[in-house]
Amino acid sequence: MLRRSSFGKSDKAGEYSELADSLDYQFIEELKETKLSLLLSENHDFINAMFQDCSDVIVREFEIEPHIPALLLFVDGLTNTELLNDTMKSLMLLGGGEIAIERIVSTILPVSQTQVSDNYGDLLVSVLGGDTALLVEGNPKAVLLGIRGTEKRSVGEPETETVVRGPREGFVESLRTNTSMVRRKLKTPRLKMKSMTVGKESNTNLVICYLDDLAMPSLVEEVVKRLEQIEIDAILESGMIEELIQDDAYSPFPQIQYTERPDVIASALLQGRVAILVDGTPFALVVPFVFIQIMQASEDYYERFQIASLLRLLRYTFLFLSLTTPALYVAITTFHHELLPTTLMLSVAASREAIPFPAVVEAFIMEITFEALREAGIRLPKAVGSAVSILGALVVGQAAVQAGIVSAPMVIVVSITGIASFTIPRYNGAIAIRMLRFPILIAGSIFGFYGIFFCLMILLGHMANLRSFGVPYLSPFGPLSAGDMKDALVRTPLWKMANRPAFMPIQDTQRMGSKLAEQIQQDGGVDGSRIHHEHKSSEEGKP
Structure with a gap:
């Protein structure tokens, strides 16, 4: 921990080096209680000891006219060099002999963002974050200049949340x-x-x-x-x-x-x-x-509600397919043959006749292979990643069928399952469904439909017991909130969603008024009776 020292009472520079050496890196809060010294040389010694072997940390000594020592502390690469040079130029021409930090901040510095600190904690955090610290002889305070100049990526379209209609700007690292x-x-x-x-x-x-x-x-x-x-x-x-x-x-x-x-x-x-x-x-x-937000995409609110509702229902359908399709196929082919039409059952049986593995092993082989191809497609360079994943799936699937390792229906089932998982808008939600697919597959291979239903009931019970910062995870289905069903499985028109979700903790539930929708109906907006059109006579314009 920090060993405290009073800069004002010490005359030995070695004490400041010893203080810096005694700091472990739990020191920021304690370091905020360590005050800057009036003597610039003591501050300089402490900074040099603190940043020993840090070649990117620059301590630039200079003089403020008339002959007043000062120094700038900054990290090379994190500071705007042009603004730093302008700051030094202004300080070197200060003149007048008045060196109070308050005067420098208010009248001299050509910087819009400044902050004054009297301790090493704030100084170090700011400097390592890209700010520049100014220390002047005779002042127990430092000026922190907000002249950061780091390289940053330009604003572009988000790659993980692409939309057909909507804003194309995404966050960056700044x-x-x-x-x-x-x-x-x-x-x-x-x-x-x-x-x-x-x-x-x-x-x-x-x-x-x-x-x-x-x-x-x-x-x-x-x-x-x-x-x-x-x-x-x-x-x-x-x-x-x-x-x-x-x-x-x-x-x-x-x-x-x-x-x-x-x-x-x-x-x-x-x-x-x-x-x-x-x-x-x-x-x-x-x-x-909450769970329903996994199935909501931002463009649901930019397209007309009919399109958004249809797509949302499609996502829920494919969510269920992604979670249960392999397990249902294994359960049917293993325990519940009577559920298939006779012709289809004979076709599936014929395709599996030469397969040396049971259906559950087939499913695991194909599912694990598909997940490996998907992961490889993400990790490979973009120029070849998608091609390798698609061609790999085609080549591996066809070769596996011809070699008699897996059956053709299993390839179809796994393909449908993989495509279904891509329809889930939230990537972390899709990963959760992909993980849960495997225990349900095992249960279906052992107990048939009973195992699948048992797993789904356990899953539903877990979700009902889950909370996110106090909000039930299955809201608005459980507990039921009828008013919030307007934006759950489907999306109703915006003018019908006048209230914000009631299951969210909120101070004001009113989102919009109903005046516009009512006015359009009253004014005959449907038949256009209030919109007058001038019809020119067919005879008009004839000679």
């Missing part, structure tokens, strides 16, 4: 770029962005976003509480936070939503939910998160 994209969606002072730092080594910045007139204070407090209690050396991606703060770590179902899309974040905030943006990753987290 936290401030991401917060600005959310701010452009919701131009209201009600949008709050609370900053935090997590990770002893990484000091990763994150921002908690919410609308203070919609989000329940208790929900925001719970999110802040869980984040503050994280004790870890580094947070490198939002997935680490997701795993640490979720309600049930052993559940296969995702209880926290992640997204690359600013419009999804804006929509979630308007439902009274809370978003967590993490520096260094384009994936933002949203809580709470």
